[in-house]
Amino acid sequence: MGVRRHGRHRRRRPRVYAAAGLASLMAAAYPATATAGSPHPSPAAHRAEAPALTDKQVADAVAKLDGQIRAGMERTGVPGVAVAVVHKDKVVYLKGFGEREVGKAGAVSPDTVFQLASLSKPITSTVVADAVGDKAIDWGTPVTRHLPGFGLKDPWVTRHVTVADLLSHRSGLPDHAGDLLEDLGYDRQYILGHLQFEPLSPFRASYAYTNFGFTAAAEAVADAKGTTWEKLAEDSLYRPAGMTATSSSFADYEKATNKAVTHVEKARGEWEARFVRDADAQAPAGGVSSTARDMARWLRLQLANGRLGDEQIVPAEQLQRTHLPEIVSQPPASPTDRTGFYGLGWNVGYTDQGRLRLSHSGAFELGANTSVTMVPAEQLGIVVLTNGKPVGLADSVALNFFDTAQHGRPTQDWLPLVAQLYEKEEQAGRSPTDYTKPPPGATDARADDAYTGTYRNDYYGPLTVTADNGELSLNLGPKPLRFALTHYSGDTFSFETVGENAVGRTGVTFTVGDDGRASRVTVESLDENGLGTFTRR
Numbered sequence: 001m002g003v004r005r006h007g008r009h010r011r012r013r014p015r016v017y018a019a020a021g022l023a024s025l026m027a028a029a030y031p032a033t034a035t036a037g038s039p040h041p042s043p044a045a046h047r048a049e050a051p052a053l054t055d056k057q058v059a060d061a062v063a064k065l066d067g068q069i070r071a072g073m074e075r076t077g078v079p080g081v082a083v084a085v086v087h088k089d090k091v092v093y094l095k096g097f098g099e100r101e102v103g104k105a106g107a108v109s110p111d112t113v114f115q116l117a118s119l120s121k122p123i124t125s126t127v128v129a130d131a132v133g134d135k136a137i138d139w140g141t142p143v144t145r146h147l148p149g150f151g152l153k154d155p156w157v158t159r160h161v162t163v164a165d166l167l168s169h170r171s172g173l174p175d176h177a178g179d180l181l182e183d184l185g186y187d188r189q190y191i192l193g194h195l196q197f198e199p200l201s202p203f204r205a206s207y208a209y210t211n212f213g214f215t216a217a218a219e220a221v222a223d224a225k226g227t228t229w230e231k232l233a234e235d236s237l238y239r240p241a242g243m244t245a246t247s248s249s250f251a252d253y254e255k256a257t258n259k260a261v262t263h264v265e266k267a268r269g270e271w272e273a274r275f276v277r278d279a280d281a282q283a284p285a286g287g288v289s290s291t292a293r294d295m296a297r298w299l300r301l302q303l304a305n306g307r308l309g310d311e312q313i314v315p316a317e318q319l320q321r322t323h324l325p326e327i328v329s330q331p332p333a334s335p336t337d338r339t340g341f342y343g344l345g346w347n348v349g350y351t352d353q354g355r356l357r358l359s360h361s362g363a364f365e366l367g368a369n370t371s372v373t374m375v376p377a378e379q380l381g382i383v384v385l386t387n388g389k390p391v392g393l394a395d396s397v398a399l400n401f402f403d404t405a406q407h408g409r410p411t412q413d414w415l416p417l418v419a420q421l422y423e424k425e426e427q428a429g430r431s432p433t434d435y436t437k438p439p440p441g442a443t444d445a446r447a448d449d450a451y452t453g454t455y456r457n458d459y460y461g462p463l464t465v466t467a468d469n470g471e472l473s474l475n476l477g478p479k480p481l482r483f484a485l486t487h488y489s490g491d492t493f494s495f496e497t498v499g500e501n502a503v504g505r506t507g508v509t510f511t512v513g514d515d516g517r518a519s520r521v522t523v524e525s526l527d528e529n530g531l532g533t534f535t536r537r
Contacts, residue, residue, distance in 0.1 A: 262367025
């Protein structure tokens with residue numbers, strides 16, 4: 001990672017999902033014999049295999065879940081948890097623990113609605129599988145056929161990028177492209193229309209997790225079906241599958257009376273409901289809300305080739321396609337490490353018997369963490385929903401469960417390992433500069449009118465600097481959001497970032513010409529991909 005003066009730097013912003021890192025932990029838990037170049041049996045072939053786990057092994061693991069969940073809640077302080085386990089098309093575990101909101105009456109139950117964050121992605125690919133089965137669209141359909149205004153930086157890639165390319169994060173868009181626009185308050189239409197300014201890495205040869213690339217694919221599918229994404233998800237999956245409390249609309253989550261609100265830590269082990277996370281802009285990628293009971297129905301459908309009881313909800317062939325590797329997401333660091341893959345909305349891996357293992361995590365830094373893991377050959381899956389920011393609890397519950405089923409107990413203490421991964425990711429986005437401490441030899445700022453005015457940027461829109469009662473402020477976004485500027489040194493200031501991708505204090509550096517007025521300004525936290533410079537109008 002290159003570091004520039006005053007902390008201007010390029011950083012990876014692995015927010016919202018932690019998919020690749022957690023996939024590597026899963027690979028460590030269940031060593032895989034498959035490598036990046038080896039052939040993989042079809043998902044249908046995995047389901048045809050005889051289970052390696054006995055009913056008793058699964059029952060014993062289920063019996064230990066209560067204690068493992070309560071112990072994890074005690075260690076982390078996460079307020080509320082709901083868990084469902086499906087085995088051989090039966091819901092063998094369905095419970096809620098703790099509080100929906102700290103300090104208020106209301107216990108978590110299997111019918112409590114949680115925000116799923118990126119656990120929305122495999123749900124979305126289930127909806128898309130149904131649309132492909134209806135022949136409304138194909139995995140290989142170019143997205144521009146249904147979103148003619150959609151574009152990427154390279155015209156050739158724009159013409160050729162497909163639904164599958166965007167659902168598997170192999171379009172070449174950079175990691176989390178568009179997320180910072182969402183933090184500033186821009187809507188889905190604006191964000192998708194501005195991905196064309198993002199730099200691209202090699203098409204279909206590089207993996208980078210992108211919520212809004214994923215969302216663009218879903219929007220193309222909805223257009224092919226002649227409806228909105230939210231209605232398509234309701235009509236093709238939620239209603240037919242009896243997922244009566246599940247929605248892709250934040251308004252539905254908000255009006256639910258039995259809902260778990262998001263929480264963040266105010267001190268170690270102490271939690272508060274401070275933020276509201278509206279993910280409508282990226283609803284297909286991170287905006288689904290659901291209950292443990294509904295998610296158990298979805299797990300049954302996934303493990304039964306798209307069937308629920310006697311009804312085929314989603315075509316088996318297309319659902320199975322979502323379970324295939326599409327691109328390497330986690331290259332092995334050494335010859336003995338396992339390769340991680342991403343499919344269509346799923347992390348794809350293989351157990352030590354070479355059996356398919358599917359997983360995904362969801363994480364809102366503003367207060368939610370979820371996890372799903374399935375081993376189709378065992379007809380076994382678990383989903384964990386929590387109402388606290390990611391500290392490792394949701395993922396460690398799933399890791400402990402499969403460890404216990406296979407080995408009789410967890411093979412190691414997963415909670416601190418996963419927590420360390422999330423903490424590392426959170427810290428990775430912070431500036432190397434401590435803006436609370438002026439550097440030695442700091443110089444004074446110029447007069448306010450050297451900086452005030454409006455600056456333009458094709459990607460982020462206008463930025464306006466104002467001076468009110470001797471205080472400089474920076475205004476960004478459609479609302480706009482107002483950020484108070486604190487002087488650091490010379491023509492560099494800082495402000496406190498907000499939103500899902502907040503990284504603490506970030507630098508704001510003005511370039512001042514011979515006339516004594518700033519001609520441009522660069523916002524450090526917006527400049528990861530070289531897009532953070534605004535030019536005076």
